[in-house]
Amino acid sequence: APTAKLPNIKILATGGTIAGAGVSSTQTVGYKAAVTPVDALINNVPELKKIANVSGEQISQIASENMTNEIWLKLAKRVNELLSTDDVDGIVITHGTDTLEETAYFLNLVVKSRKPVVLVGAMRPATSMSADGPMNLYRAVVLAGSKEAIGKGVLVMLNDQISSARDVTKTNTSNLDTFRAPELGFLGYIQNETVSFYRQPTRKHTVDTEFDVMNLTELPRVDIVYGYANNTRVMLDAAVAAGAKGIVHAGTGNGSINVNVKPAIEDALKKGVVIVRSSRVGNGIVTRNGEFDDDKYNTVVSDTLNPQKARVLLMLALTKTTDPQEIQRMFWEY
Numbered sequence: 001a002p003t004a005k006l007p008n009i010k011i012l013a014t015g016g017t018i019a020g021a022g023v024s025s026t027q028t029v030g031y032k033a034a035v036t037p038v039d040a041l042i043n044n045v046p047e048l049k050k051i052a053n054v055s056g057e058q059i060s061q062i063a064s065e066n067m068t069n070e071i072w073l074k075l076a077k078r079v080n081e082l083l084s085t086d087d088v089d090g091i092v093i094t095h096g097t098d099t100l101e102e103t104a105y106f107l108n109l110v111v112k113s114r115k116p117v118v119l120v121g122a123m124r125p126a127t128s129m130s131a132d133g134p135m136n137l138y139r140a141v142v143l144a145g146s147k148e149a150i151g152k153g154v155l156v157m158l159n160d161q162i163s164s165a166r167d168v169t170k171t172n173t174s175n176l177d178t179f180r181a182p183e184l185g186f187l188g189y190i191q192n193e194t195v196s197f198y199r200q201p202t203r204k205h206t207v208d209t210e211f212d213v214m215n216l217t218e219l220p221r222v223d224i225v226y227g228y229a230n231n232t233r234v235m236l237d238a239a240v241a242a243g244a245k246g247i248v249h250a251g252t253g254n255g256s257i258n259v260n261v262k263p264a265i266e267d268a269l270k271k272g273v274v275i276v277r278s279s280r281v282g283n284g285i286v287t288r289n290g291e292f293d294d295d296k297y298n299t300v301v302s303d304t305l306n307p308q309k310a311r312v313l314l315m316l317a318l319t320k321t322t323d324p325q326e327i328q329r330m331f332w333e334y
Ligand SMILES: NC(=O)C[C@H](N)C(=O)O
Pocket: 015, 016, 017, 018, 033, 062, 063, 064, 065, 095, 096, 097, 098, 099, 121, 122, 123, 124
């Protein structure tokens, strides 16, 4: 029977390497992701029973490079449903690491609760020597059951490091120490069962956002177009032709745009496509009216959001408005 004092934590599983399996104990890359079901993940860490009343639910079973808007909506709705009851104190979401930061930021904008929501993954499959999944899962449950995590927005926990969904990104293809918010930093650490926070998000999240996905069945199409030397307008035109309602331009440097791409941006804007200027650099603010006259063109800058997170916010923004000024306001707020 559940112990009254322990927090009730729901584990929602989506797949990823944390549920992956290799062919040998030394295989740490090239294994198969998303094979172990959620109950087996939980049973594999019997220590969980000492810190929480845990139960699992399988939302999807995919490698996270295959994440979709549909799964995001299903996941967000389920998180909101569960957190609205008194039976659930916090949620842990097991997820592949490739798009974990995108799912985390999406939930950060649409979860309507102050209760902890923690995304966790692994870089090594459970079959590997020194697998990181079991300890990451344990620490994620510690965090989701902690008072310290309440009201901090959606959190990411791998490698004993706590990060904010907004700022964290995957920085190494295969190392355990991959989730970082370069320059802005971690929110805190976990040692044993002790959660220590040193900072908190300053941007609006969860209960303070204007986004509501509960009645949505789909999200507007937003594509990302990359900036590089010798660029042409071909990729941006292709996104418009495919029906994108918004395009994030992953610009060079401070969001600069190649001279050959600018006419394609103007044509897209005339068709009502919303253009957000982000940067491929990975750190720093994209300056409004800096490398590009945003006031003249009615383009939007991504602030410090990387292209894949700017895409998440732009999709949600487009569920409310197509007004570039309103959308710019959202990019300053979230
Ligand atoms: N480490 C991982 O989880 C990588 C895997 N490709 C995924 O994102 O599902």
